[in-house]
Amino acid sequence: MPSPTTVAAPVAGQGVADGRSACSPASRVSATAWAPELIADRLHAAVQSGALLKDEQGLHQLPPAGTGASPWLSVTVPQGPSVHCRFLMDFLFEQAYAKSAVPWGCRACYKVAVAPHTLAQLMALRRLQERGTGVTAKCGIEVDREITQNLYSGFYYCDGLEQARSVYRKVRDAVDADPALGPEVPMRIKRGCTEYEIHCGPSDRWAFDPAQAEVEASLKTQFKPPPPSTQPALKAKLSTLGRWLQTAFRIGDDSYLQFTGGRRLYPAPVSYDPVPPQEMADSSQLAPGPAHR
Amino acid sequence: MPHLDASSPLIRKPDLVAAAMDGETVMMSIERGEYFGLGGVGSRVWELLDQPTTLAQLTQVICTEYEVDAATCRGDLQKFLADLLDNGLVAPA
Numbered sequence: 001m002p003s004p005t006t007v008a009a010p011v012a013g014q015g016v017a018d019g020r021s022a023c024s025p026a027s028r029v030s031a032t033a034w035a036p037e038l039i040a041d042r043l044h045a046a047v048q049s050g051a052l053l054k055d056e057q058g059l060h061q062l063p064p065a066g067t068g069a070s071p072w073l074s075v076t077v078p079q080g081p082s083v084h085c086r087f088l089m090d091f092l093f094e095q096a097y098a099k100s101a102v103p104w105g106c107r108a109c110y111k112v113a114v115a116p117h118t119l120a121q122l123m124a125l126r127r128l129q130e131r132g133t134g135v136t137a138k139c140g141i142e143v144d145r146e147i148t149q150n151l152y153s154g155f156y157y158c159d160g161l162e163q164a165r166s167v168y169r170k171v172r173d174a175v176d177a178d179p180a181l182g183p184e185v186p187m188r189i190k191r192g193c194t195e196y197e198i199h200c201g202p203s204d205r206w207a208f209d210p211a212q213a214e215v216e217a218s219l220k221t222q223f224k225p226p227p228p229s230t231q232p233a234l235k236a237k238l239s240t241l242g243r244w245l246q247t248a249f250r251i252g253d254d255s256y257l258q259f260t261g262g263r264r265l266y267p268a269p270v271s272y273d274p275v276p277p278q279e280m281a282d283s284s285q286l287a288p289g290p291a292h293r
Numbered sequence: 294m295p296h297l298d299a300s301s302p303l304i305r306k307p308d309l310v311a312a313a314m315d316g317e318t319v320m321m322s323i324e325r326g327e328y329f330g331l332g333g334v335g336s337r338v339w340e341l342l343d344q345p346t347t348l349a350q351l352t353q354v355i356c357t358e359y360e361v362d363a364a365t366c367r368g369d370l371q372k373f374l375a376d377l378l379d380n381g382l383v384a385p386a
Binding site: 073123126127234235237238239241242243244245246256259260261263264265266 | 310311312313314315317319321323328329330331332333
């Protein structure tokens, strides 16, 4: 592990000398985020802790994803911007940069975000996303994520702010016109992932150093992408839909009843009046007035 | 695989809650506390099992609605219904 002195030392030619910084105001520290020797130390520590795996050829791999249902359903567009989030977020940002710099590969990532309030609205957004906007999109549940206050979300992945603004206009019009959604459904454009702003500050102040590009290209050659899921696509989709339904029930979003023909997932428990009926009758005879509730 | 008599009707278990979502059928079994899903033709078969229905009747309807020969359809349905029975999603009517 590097000593604190090493971490704080400026690294010539990697952003500090010419005054450019990464994402943190503490530029001297953040500029070292992509110093190759520090990255090597971090990756070694990640392998030791099990956060990363290393195969016999020395390539880094992420541990297999959990077997639970994904919270998201996606619509992938081959010609859309490439979304290599597992490499960029899970490998680069989390492990190689130790959350101290936003990856160069994410600098142009802007998302149009939609925040449905109910499962019924989420399903309506899903229909809109399947209709297509020319960019990759996903929607799903967010209530289990600690870093957001949204219950449900939908995202459209855009390449740059200009494209995001264009997609926003199209999606806003479609959302407004959909009777199951409408103008009250919040939408906004955000940049990159929420985790980046938590650790690296507001996204409108991020700065990127071209030196990162080389480092990231080199790291990509040391990264083995996760194998495609072996679960059949339909099974995965059904598991996700089941999770959405269960989540809606759990958070008291009764819009799920629209999909079950009005049947509750679980029967409502019987409730008992805290005051016995006879006692209530006696009491009302003695002192007429509102019932005890 | 449970033996399926082509003339014995089956019906959905009453404790199952089924949801029609995104063109699929998602079911929850209270008894098992588990989710099950059906897609494509499975969703249509599930609809038909709302009433007591035999393998022979199902084969007839599915062959009419989809491009499939009777023997293949019957074989696929037999496997599918056995799976539903195994998972406690349907029962003899």
